[in-house]
Amino acid sequence: MPLATADIDFLRDLVAKHSGNVIAPRQVYMLEQRLAPLAGTVGLGDVTALVAKLRATNDRSLSTQVAEAVTVNETSFFRDMHVFEALRKSVIPDLMKKNEKSKEIRLWCAACSSGQEPYSIAMVIREHFPQLANWKVSITATDLSEEMLAKSRSGSYSQLEVNRGLPVKSLVRYFERKGSHWNAKRELSDLIDYRRLNLTTAWPFLGQFDIIFIRNVLIYFDQSTKADILSRMRRSMRSDGYLFIGAAETTIGLNVPFKRTEIDATVCYRPCS
């Protein structure tokens, strides 16, 4: 039996409250698809029973599981190659000049999903900047989903996953085969720290970053949530930092303290002075 309209509305409200993700009418089918397995895991017959339990108990942990289960986790290695080219050709060389004294570069990969994005950044650093070996370079990788963070931390990818965007040369250089999977080597994982962070609630002080990646997640928020997150990101960024959003995302119509800048074939955002 399809979900009742009142149950759909209840779930959409719950998800918006927990993760800020707006479930568009065309995505409603996803609720049933993603939540049926969760209902089974917690010993309930179907999604209608799951909603009944949520209504009756207001169970916070179950609500969180629901919100995480319906996020879109699509990602791949070197997604939108132009961004990684810009890092290699312009952004990191510029920061190496500016941060020569501190010998520190801090990156934040917000909404890292299953980790392909921070590992791609780590490969750019290891492959092209051996002179950074004695610098303090760190990538803080955060996501809402504990499940995605666990996968990222494991650094373990199937053949299908590595086939999506990872050049063979980088695969054999930076990953070790273990059974049917490929595991990231320490020289990549040593650069990355993981923590759970919900972008729509107050986040702890993480220090200031030189580069922030917040790609392919803003599309799931409403306009005021996007503006709020980006304004808070400005406060987490050094004044000469670089912000990357997804290729299909834009700040048009948002009043945010960043200006659009083109670097070769890609776009990034720099803090307004």
Ligand SMILES: C[S@@+](CC[C@H](N)C(=O)[O-])C[C@H]1O[C@@H](n2cnc3c(N)ncnc32)[C@H](O)[C@@H]1O
């Ligand atoms: C489509 S993936 C993007 C992954 C990667 N940034 C990329 O561009 O390939 C979106 C990620 O955003 C995360 N996400 C959704 N809502 C979030 C929130 N409120 N706070 C933090 N992460 C969130 C999801 O868990 C998911 O892993």
